[in-house]
Amino acid sequence: MMHGITSEPVEQYLYSLLPPRDEVLAAMESEADRRDIPIVGPLVGRVLHQLALMHNAKTVFELGSAIGYSTIWWARAVGENGKVIYTDGDRKNADEARGYFERAGVANRIAVKVGDALELLSEEKHTFDIIFCDVDKEDYPRAFRLAISRLRKGGLLVADNVLWSGKVADKNPADASTKAILEFNRLLYNSPDLFPAILPIRDGIAVAVKK
Ligand SMILES: C[S@@+](CC[C@H](N)C(=O)[O-])C[C@H]1O[C@@H](n2cnc3c(N)ncnc32)[C@H](O)[C@@H]1O
DSSP states (O other): OOOSSOOOOHHHHHHHSSSSOOOOHHHHHHHHHHHOOOOOOHHHHHHHHHHHHTTOOOOEEEEOOOHHHHHHHHHHHHOOOOOEEEEEOHHHHHHHHHHHHHHHHHHHGEEEESSSSHHHHHTOOEEEEEEOOOOOOOGGHHHHHHHTTEEEEEEEEEEEOOTGGGGGGOSSSHHHHHHHHHHHHHHHHHHHEEEEEEOTTTEEEEEEEOO
């Protein structure tokens, strides 16, 4: 489990409050831990699920889904008639994710797409209730520009890792990922089309509503 930007005892306390997950999510968490797969984990999973419930979201486009952990949190929130688009550039991830979707009983609400997530989003003709960004961080500014036009009015743009282990507060960040996240956060707060907020949970989650 990745450590967040809150202090270790606070982090421990937040995790201690969580009810146990079902066997599928629990198995995915163990697997992610064992293989170092950077999933959002249950603290953020619950936020994603809650956002979808609050918005009565029925359509979610996810950029960067790995083994499908966050996808399942979305899929359970959108309900029987909802649709979540899973995207990942790695076919092996997608095959593994399909197995988990079957086991979790949500395969029929998830469309699995393999390829460049940004390209796949740009091909979409419809708008979405929620677009969730969790691809390579260098892609965040481009994902931002693409996502805005594909969100319905009142829809949410959600992004993980926007505090990047606290590196966003470095005086002179040199690495490309930190720079891209700083640019993404700037775009978010300067956009006349969005009303954003950053939740400093785990590695920071941005939530922006389209006006
Ligand atoms: C942080 S992981 C996603 C974790 C997932 N959202 C979760 O919490 O369960 C990022 C994933 O995005 C994929 N990825 C990164 N950049 C991508 C891109 N441009 N297009 C498609 N997949 C990408 C990687 O293969 C990796 O599996």
